[in-house]
Amino acid sequence: MIVGTRGSQLALAQTKQVCADLAKVTGVDIDIEIIKTKGDKITTSQLYNMDSKGLFTKELDIALLEEEVDFTVHSFKDLPTELDEDLKVVAVPKRESPNEVLISNTHWNDLKPGSKLGTSSLRREAFCNHYQKDFELKPIRGNIETRIDKALNSDLDATIMAEAGLKRLGLTEYIKDVFPLNYITPPAGQGALAIITRKDYEKNDVIQKALNDYTSMQEVFAEKKVLEELGVGCQWPIGAIAQMNDKEFNIYSILLTKEGEILKEQNEKGSIRDAVELGGRIGRLFADYV
Template sequence: MKQKTIRIGTRDSELALWQAKTVEKQLNDLGCKTEIVAVKSQGDIILDKPLYELGITGIFTKTLDIALLQHEIDIAVHSMKDVPTALPHHIVQVAVLERANTKDILVYKEGLDFLNNEGTIATGSLRRQAQWLHKYPQHNVVDLRGNVNTRLQKLNDSNWNGAVFAAAGLERLNLKPQTNIELDWMIPAPAQGAMVVVAHVDNIEIVDTVSQLNHIETEICTHIERQFLRTLEGGCTAPIGAIASYNEQEDVIIFTGVLLSIDGKQKIEVEKKVAVSEWKKLGFNTAQEILNNGGTELMANIKKQLKK
């Protein structure tokens, strides 16, 4: 195994390459030879439309999926929150790395006085938009696309008051400005802050080797969050947030999930604390609770709005 070079597929953005190099280092530490293969995804090329308008599930992962299926790469590294909840046939999740910061942050430009008045906030995420408008209905939210560096530059060049980012991305690239605050009230995207490695199911040697990088606690928590997302049938675009964490002292999983209308006016939230032995159906059960509590109608309305 050690003699074969593992080809690591990644998008070519700075953050994606950082993630691939992190996996590469861990594999090198196991004694593996590696090579990074960078490709451009449609999500990186088409920047003039909001993600939900592109209508493709896995816009950032599709190119790498094809490369894996054609055996042009051996593994692919993704931000787990970009990965569709149902993986393509013949592609399997091999390892989830230990999670980084799960929080969203607001990067602001000239103070925070606007929070109590009118203001304009930028984000390309329906989840962030809906939660922001729920809390600040007097604000205007505008679309913001591109990689981390591009989005920071667009904020800098604009007349917006601020933009919402995942803390993990800015921290990994050492780009977090001083002018930021943590949005501890905002429920993150399912699997936010986690990196996942996938491989071709037939590549048994690779699967065995790379699975040594798996962090079980992160795997369980992200599984719960993604199961919640899948049960609500959100894909990557509906305003759905979910966060699970393990409390070692009590040996319990604490979970919060939320579904909102696109305008932020409706919000259905669920919170649960269960014994760690009950984790396998937690995402499913909490999503059912939301669906039974008005979520079925809300999801139908969201899908209708997104089709317009």
């Protein structure tokens, strides 16, 4: 089998783990094909100022459709809300931490007004403004190691990152603070991976049985449904997190303005079988505010 992936250290680490887990069950040899995406080539722009649909996925989708690779591995949060009609998310492995973390030499509560915080996320920018931190917000791009170095060893004082990537690369020693999910709510799908295949691929059942975690899949599908109902991506500051709590499925989402004002927040509970419908319900409630 051949798997397609982006070439960053994180993407490769994620893909190698998926391949190891799949090979353990199937015994199949898997070759890795590195594919560069538009998002990898553009390093100077704020992502929310660009047409972000498929920014980190389109080239991999093309390779799949042209049967150059058999499946691809993505960070779920990078997926556009709608896939090509001939492709499907065949599996979501067990989710890693969805939390946001602070990378800094100073704790969050000790960062003073005027501190320089690097972020290219409109959602993170909105949360900083919501808590009236009065930071000087500066654009920051690059891989995980680059952003850590900038936050600790440049004129920046801090940056905010996803805990999952740091865990997968063994870089948790650089985490200064872990933010509760209801304090800085992550983007839909954070911490999860998506295994994409062609709908007619003959080994879909094999991949799904080997890799899929049902709870994780329901969580991230529900979160993405919020965005799908709204027809938006990273151009809007929206956080969404779904989790199982005492056998009850819970999804919370928050919509802010760039300036940090809360436009709407909503919590829905129910059966995990209704996860996607619960996410859709929130999306429809949010529609009047977008």
